[in-house]
Amino acid sequence: MTPDLQTELRAVADELADAARRIILPYFRTPLQADNKDPAAFDPVTVADREAEQAMRAILATRRPDDAILGEEFGTKPGTSGLTWVLDPIDGTRAFISGAASWGVLIGVDDGTGPRLGIIDQPFLGERFTGAFGQATLTDRTGTRPIRTRSTDLKSATLFSTFPEVGTQAERAAFKAVASRVRLTRFGLDCYAYALLAMGQIDLVIEAGLNPYDVQGPIAVVQNAGGVVTDWQGGAAHNGGRILAAGSPALHEQALEILRAY
Amino acid sequence: MTPDLQTELRAVADELADAARRIILPYFRTPLQADNKDPAAFDPVTVADREAEQAMRAILATRRPDDAILGEEFGTKPGTSGLTWVLDPIDGTRAFISGAASWGVLIGVDDGTGPRLGIIDQPFLGERFTGAFGQATLTDRTGTRPIRTRSTDLKSATLFSTFPEVGTQAERAAFKAVASRVRLTRFGLDCYAYALLAMGQIDLVIEAGLNPYDVQGPIAVVQNAGGVVTDWQGGAAHNGGRILAAGSPALHEQALEILRAY
Numbered sequence: 001m002t003p004d005l006q007t008e009l010r011a012v013a014d015e016l017a018d019a020a021r022r023i024i025l026p027y028f029r030t031p032l033q034a035d036n037k038d039p040a041a042f043d044p045v046t047v048a049d050r051e052a053e054q055a056m057r058a059i060l061a062t063r064r065p066d067d068a069i070l071g072e073e074f075g076t077k078p079g080t081s082g083l084t085w086v087l088d089p090i091d092g093t094r095a096f097i098s099g100a101a102s103w104g105v106l107i108g109v110d111d112g113t114g115p116r117l118g119i120i121d122q123p124f125l126g127e128r129f130t131g132a133f134g135q136a137t138l139t140d141r142t143g144t145r146p147i148r149t150r151s152t153d154l155k156s157a158t159l160f161s162t163f164p165e166v167g168t169q170a171e172r173a174a175f176k177a178v179a180s181r182v183r184l185t186r187f188g189l190d191c192y193a194y195a196l197l198a199m200g201q202i203d204l205v206i207e208a209g210l211n212p213y214d215v216q217g218p219i220a221v222v223q224n225a226g227g228v229v230t231d232w233q234g235g236a237a238h239n240g241g242r243i244l245a246a247g248s249p250a251l252h253e254q255a256l257e258i259l260r261a262y
Numbered sequence: 263m264t265p266d267l268q269t270e271l272r273a274v275a276d277e278l279a280d281a282a283r284r285i286i287l288p289y290f291r292t293p294l295q296a297d298n299k300d301p302a303a304f305d306p307v308t309v310a311d312r313e314a315e316q317a318m319r320a321i322l323a324t325r326r327p328d329d330a331i332l333g334e335e336f337g338t339k340p341g342t343s344g345l346t347w348v349l350d351p352i353d354g355t356r357a358f359i360s361g362a363a364s365w366g367v368l369i370g371v372d373d374g375t376g377p378r379l380g381i382i383d384q385p386f387l388g389e390r391f392t393g394a395f396g397q398a399t400l401t402d403r404t405g406t407r408p409i410r411t412r413s414t415d416l417k418s419a420t421l422f423s424t425f426p427e428v429g430t431q432a433e434r435a436a437f438k439a440v441a442s443r444v445r446l447t448r449f450g451l452d453c454y455a456y457a458l459l460a461m462g463q464i465d466l467v468i469e470a471g472l473n474p475y476d477v478q479g480p481i482a483v484v485q486n487a488g489g490v491v492t493d494w495q496g497g498a499a500h501n502g503g504r505i506l507a508a509g510s511p512a513l514h515e516q517a518l519e520i521l522r523a524y
Contacts, residue, residue, distance in 0.1 A: 029461070029463060094446055094448060095448070097420075097446075098420050098422070098446070098448060098458060098463055098464050099458045099461060099463030099464065100364075100448070100451060100454070100458065100463075101363065101387070102362075125363070125387070158359075158360050160360070164426035164449060184356055184359075184360070186356060186357070186360060186362070186450055187426060187449040187450045188448055188449045188450030188451065189362060189450065192362070196360060196361045196362065199291070199361060201291060201360055201361030201362075202360050202361065
């Protein structure tokens with residue numbers, strides 16, 4: 001990927017995140033109709049999700065018309081360039097409708113081998129985590145600075161997952177096997193857990209049942225900050241499913257060894 | 263309580279919260295030694311907790327020398343006025359050391375019958391929730407505005423608790439009985455869940471095993487915003503233990519009926 005293309009992709013990704021932020025933030029903590037996408041559970045989607053994804057798609061139609069798009073709310077648009085924009089306008093809609101600031105706008109650029117660029121944007125905190133081409137940064141109201149994961153061993157580690165159920169019963173058992181070995185386990189942060197991991201505040205994120213748009217942005221942020229993200233067998237994670245994200249290769253190996261046994 | 267005393271207590275409470283914010287915020291997201299207060303689990307305390315409580319006690323020694331103090335880190339100081347300041351410098355130290363913004367500074371003023379004034383302060387978000395003498399407000403970077411709980415029935419309600427284990431196995435069963443009847447259950451927010459309840463963003467907070475300093479500030483915020491807070495038998499909650507906080511009397515009654523059966 002040429003430096004010029006890298007610069008262009010970064011600029012377009014920021015434009016998308018800016019547009020989503022501008023649309024979503026006025027809806028935050030206002031009375032909002034949450035439509036349920038899953039009759040068997042509660043998987044809410046709001047007008048904020050839909051409008052933000054439409055705005056991002058409109059920008060891509062002008063700026064990157066040959067790229068493919070995979071978005072949570074409006075599906076797949078084919079492309080010819082070999083690049084796919086992977087969009088989740090609000091990851092953590094349950095947190096969003098609860099007024100908690102752990103939701104985020106997720107943007108990834110996949111070249112077919114995985115995300116080369118990723119953004120986790122938290123509009124209410126005014127924080128944008130970007131990972132791309134070997135660099136990871138946090139941009140907030142005070143400016144832009146590099147971020148970096150930390151190294152910890154398993155018994156001192158802090159582990160996050162969004163739902164205590166994690167996934168199936170077997171997946172829950174595997175998660176608990178890791179949780180029983182770490183110092184601290186916490187729940188409920190959605191994509192913001194990957195941001196804390198990339199900042200070196202926590203050490204492990206383990207999730208199951210994810211979609212590509214849930215992980216592509218976070219994978220690029222964590223990897224470019226020095227972390228390791230795979231599935232529970234050590235394979236590529238960018239298509240979703242079971243995710244193990246760790247702050248360092250050594251910690252990743254320790255957690256993977258436990259998960260692999262399940 | 264005279265209007266002059268009410269005004270004075272409000273001013274002193276704001277001074278305490280300002281001092282705690284000034285001390286704690288520079289420690290947030292910096293490498294910090296977390297000492298463990300509970301050898302059987304992980305109950306961290308940091309220099310930020312200790313320094314903030316000391317600063318609040320120093321202000322009270324000057325401004326309200328006859329009042330009693332009950333603080334999480336430095337225990338009880340007796341008083342003669344009939345008022346007790348109930349202080350938790352960082353509620354949610356586990357979130358604090360993880361870099362998540364759900365921790366808060368909790369301040370309550372108890373006249374012996376329960377908290378008449380309470381503050382939940384979130385320094386990183388710059389948000390202060392105050393409930394006192396029939397009024398509840400949120401002060402943030404944009405100013406001060408009234409806040410109010412909302413009314414929902416049980417099947418449409420959003421329920422929060424900090425830990426999925428909730429408490430003992432019996433307490434967990436009671437919690438799950440309520441959780442099985444609501445629309446959405448989330449975990450991990452510490453005292454910030456009470457702030458969301460007071461703002462009308464969520465509907466129920468259920469916790470067990472709490473201390474007086476975990477609840478006195480939140481009780482005053484929620485009650486003055488229109489909510490109801492009791493223990494699981496409908497009795498006073500300001501001494502801690504099992505807490506049921508609801509956005510409206512009707513919803514409180516629905517949840518209480520389930521919890522009482524356990």
